[in-house]
Amino acid sequence: xxxxxxxxxxxxxxxxxxxxxxxxxxxxxxxxxxxxxxxxxxxxxxxxxxxxxxxxxxxxxxxxxxxxxxxxxxxxxxxxxxxxxxxxxxxxxxxxxxxxxxxxxxxxxxxxxxxxxxxxxxxxxxxxxxxxxxxxxxxxxxxxxxxxxxxxxxxxxxxxxxxxxxxxxxxxxxxxxxxxxxxxxxxxxxxxxxxxxxxxxxxxxxxxxxxxxxxxxxxxxxxxxxxxxxxxxxxxxxxxxxxxxxxxxxxxxxxxxxxxxxxxxxxxxxxxxxxxxxxxxxxxxxxxxxxxxxxxxxxxxxxxxxxxxxxxxxxxxxxxxxxxxxxxxxxxxxxxxxxxxxxxxxxxxxxxxxxxxxxxxxxxxxxxxxxxxxxxxxxxxxxxxxxxxxxxxxxxxxxxxxxxxxxxxxxxxxxxxxxxxxxxxxxxxxxxxxxxxxxxxxxxx
Ligand SMILES: Cc1cc2nc3c(=O)[nH]c(=O)nc-3n(C[C@H](O)[C@H](O)[C@H](O)COP(=O)(O)OP(=O)(O)OC[C@H]3O[C@@H](n4cnc5c(N)ncnc54)[C@H](O)[C@@H]3O)c2cc1C
Numbered sequence: 001x002x003x004x005x006x007x008x009x010x011x012x013x014x015x016x017x018x019x020x021x022x023x024x025x026x027x028x029x030x031x032x033x034x035x036x037x038x039x040x041x042x043x044x045x046x047x048x049x050x051x052x053x054x055x056x057x058x059x060x061x062x063x064x065x066x067x068x069x070x071x072x073x074x075x076x077x078x079x080x081x082x083x084x085x086x087x088x089x090x091x092x093x094x095x096x097x098x099x100x101x102x103x104x105x106x107x108x109x110x111x112x113x114x115x116x117x118x119x120x121x122x123x124x125x126x127x128x129x130x131x132x133x134x135x136x137x138x139x140x141x142x143x144x145x146x147x148x149x150x151x152x153x154x155x156x157x158x159x160x161x162x163x164x165x166x167x168x169x170x171x172x173x174x175x176x177x178x179x180x181x182x183x184x185x186x187x188x189x190x191x192x193x194x195x196x197x198x199x200x201x202x203x204x205x206x207x208x209x210x211x212x213x214x215x216x217x218x219x220x221x222x223x224x225x226x227x228x229x230x231x232x233x234x235x236x237x238x239x240x241x242x243x244x245x246x247x248x249x250x251x252x253x254x255x256x257x258x259x260x261x262x263x264x265x266x267x268x269x270x271x272x273x274x275x276x277x278x279x280x281x282x283x284x285x286x287x288x289x290x291x292x293x294x295x296x297x298x299x300x301x302x303x304x305x306x307x308x309x310x311x312x313x314x315x316x317x318x319x320x321x322x323x324x325x326x327x328x329x330x331x332x333x334x335x336x337x338x339x340x341x342x343x344x345x346x347x348x349x350x351x352x353x354x355x356x357x358x359x360x361x362x363x364x365x366x367x368x369x370x371x372x373x374x375x376x377x378x379x380x381x382x383x384x385x386x387x388x389x390x391x392x393x394x395x396x397x398x399x400x401x402x403x404x405x406x407x408x409x410x411x412x413x414x415x416x417x418x419x420x421x422x423x424x425x426x427x428x429x430x431x432x433x434x435x436x437x438x439x440x441x442x443x444x445x
Contacts, residue, residue, distance in 0.1 A: 014069060017310050018058040019317030020379045020408055023065035023436060028052075032074045034091065034150070034182045040070060041152040041180070047434035047445065051176040053123030054095060056116055058320040059408030060436035061127070061175050067434065070180055072122050078102065079183055086188040087145065092122030092181040097304075099188075104296070108188040109244070111143035115351070117301050122181045127405040128173035128365040130355070132222035132240075132300070135213075138358030139367055141172030143187045150180040152432040160185075170428030173362030175404060177438060179430045194252045195245035196222070198294045202286040204236045206330055210371075212239045213354040222299075227350035228282050229340050229375060237352065238285040242299055252295065303349075312348075313378045319408050321388055322374035324355060324367065325400035332398035333371060336391055340375065343387045347375040363425045366403045366418075374406065385409055404437060415441035 014025055029040045029049075041049065050064035052071050063069075075093035086108050088099065096110055097117035103109070114129040123129075128141040137143075146160040149171060157179070159168035171178045199220075203209050209225055216223045220241040227237040303309055310318070325332055340346060351374040355367045377384050392414045395402065401418035402410045415422070422442070438444055 014052065014063065015055060016059055016062050016408070017056050018319050018379070018408060019310060019313070019315075020319055021060055021063070021065075021436070022317070023060070023063050025064060025069055026066060027068045029068060029070045030074060031070065031072075034075055037070070037150045037180050037182070038155060041150060041430075041432055044068065044152070044432045046431050049432050050435045051092075051122060051126070051180045051433075053093065053120035053126075054118050056119050056123065057127065058318075058406045059404075060440065061404045061407065061438075062123070063436045064434060065436045072120060072180065075122075075182070086190060088186050088188055089183055090121055090186070091183045092120060092125075094121050095119060096121070096124065100296075103188060104191070104194055107190060107192070109191040109296075111187055111189045112137050112140045113300055114140075115301065116304055117297075118304060121184055121186065122176075125172055125181060125184060126174055126176045128360075128362045128367070129405070130367045132224045132242075132353065134358065134367055135217045135223065135354065135356030136221055138356070139172075139361050139365060141361030141365065142358065144168075144172060144184050144361075145187055146185040147171060148182040148184075149178065150182055151430050152179070153430075156182060167428055169361070170363050170425055173360075173365040174425070174428070175364065175435060175438065177429045177433045177435065179433065191244045192246045193244075194296050195250065196242040196294050196296055196299045197245045197291065198240065198242040198299055199291045200285055200289050201239045201241075202236070202282070202289055203239055205234050206333060209235070209237065209239060209352060210327075210354070212241075216241045217354070217356070223353070225352040226281070226285070227352045227373070228279070229337060229350040230279075230346045235337055235350075235352075236282060237350070238282065238289075240299075242294070245293055250293070313376070316379045316381075318376050318378050319384060319388065320374060320376050320406040321391060322372060322403040322406040323391070323395045323400050324370045324372040324403070325395060325398045326368075326370045327354070329398050332394055332400075333373075336373070336394045339387070339390055339394065343383075345377050345380070345384060345387055347377055350375050363421060363428075364404070364419055366401060366405070368401065370400065372403075374403075404441075407437070410441060412441050412443060 049068050052069040072093040075091040078090045080089040096119050112131045124140045128139045130139045149157045151157050221243050223241045225237045225239045227235050353372050357369045396417045
């Protein structure tokens with residue numbers, strides 16, 4: 001006879017954006033109001049809980065396998081806005097796309113935005129996300145003026161540069177482990193409208209990319225490059241740069257793109273199709289090089305135009321590899337690209353950016369001066385994991401780091417090398433919080 005287990009069945013399958021790893025949760029709390037959160041914290045056991053936003057993290061930092069999540073998406077109210085200063089107070093489940101929809105028509109924009117607008121304010125703070133303007137604006141966390149944090153032992157804790165500043169620094173980039181952010185005050189920035197004066201420039205070597213970055217960082221608020229990672233040691237790519245445009249008098253009609261209805265068959269993605277995509281993408285943009293006026297959405301969020309594009313990678317999902325390497329170490333960077341090109345497991349979306357020297361806003365913030373590269377790889381099991389392990393060796397050797405928001409597999413040693421000060425973060429953790437990522441990289445229970 002089968003023995004009955006005492007624990008409730010694991011039923012709730014929640015995905016991270018890469019759909020790897022696939023894990024089940026014991027329960028997903030869905031509070032509609034902030035005043036429901038304290039009871040959830042009180043009833044939970046040690047390490048039982050993790051806040052969850054829109055699940056746009058690629059790996060397991062937004063998962064809590066076998067335990068519980070607090071889905072914060074219904075905490076999505078705008079609580080206040082100072083027209084004269086642009087200071088916004090909103091609940092943590094408000095998405096960046098909601099903020100743009102409401103405030104861009106009034107002439108305000110996000111101070112920092114990642115490459116998707118489908119991210120909650122709580123998620124943006126907990127990963128201290130960066131954008132194309134890191135070289136002049138730092139990270140999202142450096143524009144957060146005040147937060148209210150639900151803690152299991154202290155109720156609501158207010159944090160700013162004056163009150164509990166250490167808890168603020170721990171929560172920015174704190175991976176959801178210091179408590180549930182109830183609301184945040186964010187300083188928006190004034191813009192003239194929805195248009196960007198954009199420019200795209202093809203490049204054919206890492207040195208040209210670095211020259212373009214140096215030359216552009218003073219004059220352009222936004223810089224980033226797409227990289228053809230099949231090109232090996234001499235990467236080619238397209239350098240994009242832009243500034244918010246003064247009024248162009250054009251009419252603005254936001255567009256909603258198509259949706260990928262189901263996971264595509266795995267055989268569609270192979271070294272030949274991905275290589276062909278990269279070649280076509282390069283030629284397309286090289287042919288359209290030069291200046292143009294673009295709407296903000298295709299400039300900041302080209303991938304948001306196809307909803308559920310992550311299904312492109314099939315049922316096994318994909319992993320993203322994002323590292324930062326101190327600059328300038330062309331040899332290490334070339335070695336990284338060479339290993340990728342030789343593996344034949346290239347990526348559709350290679351993104352390259354030079355981070356600025358802004359001080360880290362959080363104890364565990366990822367951005368630091370250097371070159372960051374982000375690449376997607378279809379999950380093919382052991383060969384994919386081995387490739388990433390071999391990339392880790394190059395990154396570690398160069399004194400670089402891996403981004404937890406994009407990670408599903410780094411080793412404890414790589415985490416230690418990336419965040420040597422992580423132990424100073426531990427005292428700020430809420431004892432009721434844990435995550436699959438945290439247990440994997442620190443060995444915590
Ligand atoms: C297409 C795409 C492009 C991206 N581009 C970038 C980029 O350019 N730069 C960059 O930095 N990142 C980028 N990202 C990653 C993304 O910005 C981060 O992973 C972000 O944190 C996701 O937010 P989320 O709301 O989906 O949160 P989730 O992924 O659900 O959770 C992320 C973290 O936030 C915590 N959290 C969520 N809500 C709360 C809360 N209320 N209180 C406390 N903690 C909370 C969770 O516990 C978890 O640790 C990109 C992702 C995608 C899919």
